[in-house]
Amino acid sequence: MYNMDKLFEAVAARxxxxxxxxxxxxxxxxxxxxxxxxxxxxxxAFNKAIIDATIDAAACFKVQIACYEELGLAGLExxxxxxxxxxxxxxxxxxxxxxxxxxDTALRYAKSHFEGxxxxxxxxxxxxxxxxxxEPWFSYAQSRGxxxxxLMRTSNRGMRxxxxxxxxxxxxxxxxxxxxxxxxxxxxxxxYHAVGDKLAELAGTRRGVYGYGAFGxxxxxxxxxxxxxxxxxxxxxxxxxxxxxxxxGAADDAALLLRKGNGGVVNASRSILKAWTAAxxxxxxxxxADNPAGRDxxxxxxxxEAARGAALEMRDAIRKAVKNRDREEEP
Amino acid sequence: MYNMDKLFEAVAARxxxxxxxxxxxxxxxxxxxxxxxxxxxxxxAFNKAIIDATIDAAACFKVQIACYEELGLAGLExxxxxxxxxxxxxxxxxxxxxxxxxxDTALRYAKSHFEGxxxxxxxxxxxxxxxxxxEPWFSYAQSRGxxxxxLMRTSNRGMRxxxxxxxxxxxxxxxxxxxxxxxxxxxxxxxYHAVGDKLAELAGTRRGVYGYGAFGxxxxxxxxxxxxxxxxxxxxxxxxxxxxxxxxGAADDAALLLRKGNGGVVNASRSILKAWTAAxxxxxxxxxADNPAGRDxxxxxxxxEAARGAALEMRDAIRKAVKNRDREEEP
Numbered sequence: 001m002y003n004m005d006k007l008f009e010a011v012a013a014r015x016x017x018x019x020x021x022x023x024x025x026x027x028x029x030x031x032x033x034x035x036x037x038x039x040x041x042x043x044x045a046f047n048k049a050i051i052d053a054t055i056d057a058a059a060c061f062k063v064q065i066a067c068y069e070e071l072g073l074a075g076l077e078x079x080x081x082x083x084x085x086x087x088x089x090x091x092x093x094x095x096x097x098x099x100x101x102x103x104d105t106a107l108r109y110a111k112s113h114f115e116g117x118x119x120x121x122x123x124x125x126x127x128x129x130x131x132x133x134x135e136p137w138f139s140y141a142q143s144r145g146x147x148x149x150x151l152m153r154t155s156n157r158g159m160r161x162x163x164x165x166x167x168x169x170x171x172x173x174x175x176x177x178x179x180x181x182x183x184x185x186x187x188x189x190x191x192y193h194a195v196g197d198k199l200a201e202l203a204g205t206r207r208g209v210y211g212y213g214a215f216g217x218x219x220x221x222x223x224x225x226x227x228x229x230x231x232x233x234x235x236x237x238x239x240x241x242x243x244x245x246x247x248x249g250a251a252d253d254a255a256l257l258l259r260k261g262n263g264g265v266v267n268a269s270r271s272i273l274k275a276w277t278a279a280x281x282x283x284x285x286x287x288x289a290d291n292p293a294g295r296d297x298x299x300x301x302x303x304x305e306a307a308r309g310a311a312l313e314m315r316d317a318i319r320k321a322v323k324n325r326d327r328e329e330e331p
Numbered sequence: 332m333y334n335m336d337k338l339f340e341a342v343a344a345r346x347x348x349x350x351x352x353x354x355x356x357x358x359x360x361x362x363x364x365x366x367x368x369x370x371x372x373x374x375x376a377f378n379k380a381i382i383d384a385t386i387d388a389a390a391c392f393k394v395q396i397a398c399y400e401e402l403g404l405a406g407l408e409x410x411x412x413x414x415x416x417x418x419x420x421x422x423x424x425x426x427x428x429x430x431x432x433x434x435d436t437a438l439r440y441a442k443s444h445f446e447g448x449x450x451x452x453x454x455x456x457x458x459x460x461x462x463x464x465x466e467p468w469f470s471y472a473q474s475r476g477x478x479x480x481x482l483m484r485t486s487n488r489g490m491r492x493x494x495x496x497x498x499x500x501x502x503x504x505x506x507x508x509x510x511x512x513x514x515x516x517x518x519x520x521x522x523y524h525a526v527g528d529k530l531a532e533l534a535g536t537r538r539g540v541y542g543y544g545a546f547g548x549x550x551x552x553x554x555x556x557x558x559x560x561x562x563x564x565x566x567x568x569x570x571x572x573x574x575x576x577x578x579x580g581a582a583d584d585a586a587l588l589l590r591k592g593n594g595g596v597v598n599a600s601r602s603i604l605k606a607w608t609a610a611x612x613x614x615x616x617x618x619x620a621d622n623p624a625g626r627d628x629x630x631x632x633x634x635x636e637a638a639r640g641a642a643l644e645m646r647d648a649i650r651k652a653v654k655n656r657d658r659e660e661e662p
Contacts, residue, residue: 130489
């Protein structure tokens with residue numbers, strides 16, 4: 001069984017939320033941060049509290065390694081210990097590392113992130129250097145069930161620079177973008193389609209029990225007008241969907257990239273980790289006895305409870321959007 | 332003064348060789364590896380010997396982080412200590428990390444690799460997510476003189492998958508690839524040209540004293556037929572040139588990507604680090620008293636001496652190729 005199958009089951013059981021542990025030190029409640037021996041220690045304790053509070057409200061977690069690397073060796077130790085804690089709790093985890101290098105090096109990276117101190121269930125990868133830079137990782141799909149999400153069309157401002165570039169298509173582009181667009185003119189074929197096509201081909205070689213390939217794609221939920229065509233065209237790719245919340249994507253946008261509420265996980269980081277800053281009581285942190293955070297001010301338990309609330313709210317919003325969409329689609 | 336200016340001066344003084352410290356544990360002479368307390372420790376000692384022996388024969392060093400990450404936290408400590416040793420020795424170093432992420436995350440990564448435990452003079456970056464993913468790094472060019480090489484056209488087998496894709500060009504492509512190709516038909520405009528054009532634009536905003544931008548590009552030396560056109564078109568970009576030796580590139584190919592022997596550094600890793608395996612004496616390792624490696628077998632000093640020889644030989648081969656080329660170009 002591939003990890004992608006486990007992820008499908010997790011979404012079916014607990015909804016499509018992916019909790020992004022992109023934990024910057026200033027996401028930790030100030031009192032907790034102050035009491036901790038270091039920022040790295042503060043982040044680890046915060047992560048554990050968030051994991052405990054959200055594990056039954058989310059399909060999986062995503063850990064952005066940059067937030068840990070920023071703190072140097074101590075930060076990477078916190079990264080490793082966060083992954084270890086997730087393994088102990090049987091939480092599925094995506095290591096957001098966006099690696100992409102020549103085959104020899106890719107194999108070393110795969111060993112780094114699919115085994116040992118930094119072992120994760122999934123990674124994110126960058127496709128620029130081509131499929132030979134992806135394949136060494138793919139060998140771990142067979143041997144250990146590991147999965148990956150390869151950058152396809154992201155949700156950031158820069159995506160139009162290259163991902164959107166229009167490719168030359170020689171003869172009438174029958175197989176090009178937007179198969180399934182009825183009647184009209186042939187839509188442009190972009191770089192991200194070329195990446196998606198290669199990924200679909202790769203995914204087809206190791207398809208799991210629910211029809212999705214062992215490797216999927218990163219697909220931002222910020223470009224609503226293309227979402228349905230993409231979901232239709234890449235039916236065998238499981239999506240990691242960033243861009244929700246802070247980056248402008250909404251439940252409706254995310255729902256368009258899902259299929260019957262599955263086939264993807266929707267990541268949110270800040271809106272979950274920092275939910276405590278908007279929770280009742282946080283604004284008077286530590287000031288009064290009726291402060292829900294208690295006399296100690298906003299602590300990790302308070303932040304974790306707020307995170308849980310935000311994750312559940314997000315899950316319900318996406319479920320509702322999926323339902324509305326399914327209703328629209330039935331004629 | 333930008334680090335790219337320092338690199339130009341280093342090439343002028345010591346030639347264009349970049350020693351790739353892509354040190355796998357099995358590059359270390361077996362006796363040394365056995366005696367070391369761990370593979371991570373063995374690699375650190377080996378690196379120091381190589382650095383000492385090649386620092387005056389090379390322009391700079393490149394450290395491939397995957398080789399260290401593979402050993403987990405202990406490996407990354409060796410990575411940090413290798414960088415520290417290079418700083419102490421005033422060696423210029425490129426951290427080969429190929430990062431590429433959204434702007435917020437890019438800024439965290441930049442902090443990780445331009446400050447603190449992992450501080451380097453240059454990094455390598457991946458452009459897939461667009462220029463907003465590069466710009467946060469670029470802010471360090473101004474504040475600290477830092478440099479970067481962005482993947483443009485690499486030397487690996489997979490490069491044709493995406494880097495070579497032909498882009499749609501609307502009107503007659505006056506500004507497209509191959510400006511300077513006299514008369515003939517317009518050559519195709521590929522993804523790597525789009526990346527190069529954006530990089531040239533960026534580099535133009537912070538040009539150093541020798542005419543090269545603070546940020547340059549990764550340009551493999553394996554596609555001879557395009558090299559001269561690329562060098563001509565991207566005159567403001569300093570190149571990091573991989574692919575020499577083990578990947579099939581030769582001195583002639585590398586020379587085509589240089590301009591009067593400067594404007595780029597040519598990386599070699601295995602052919603330098605493993606030169607000891609082909610050096611006289613290594614085949615009878617430790618067997619006889621006349622073994623140049625001494626009674627202890629091939630040690631780090633022996634390997635370092637072989638590395639120095641290989642670096643000098645490579646430097647001379649490239650210098651000769653540059654001379655031949657300059658002669659050809661004078662009518």
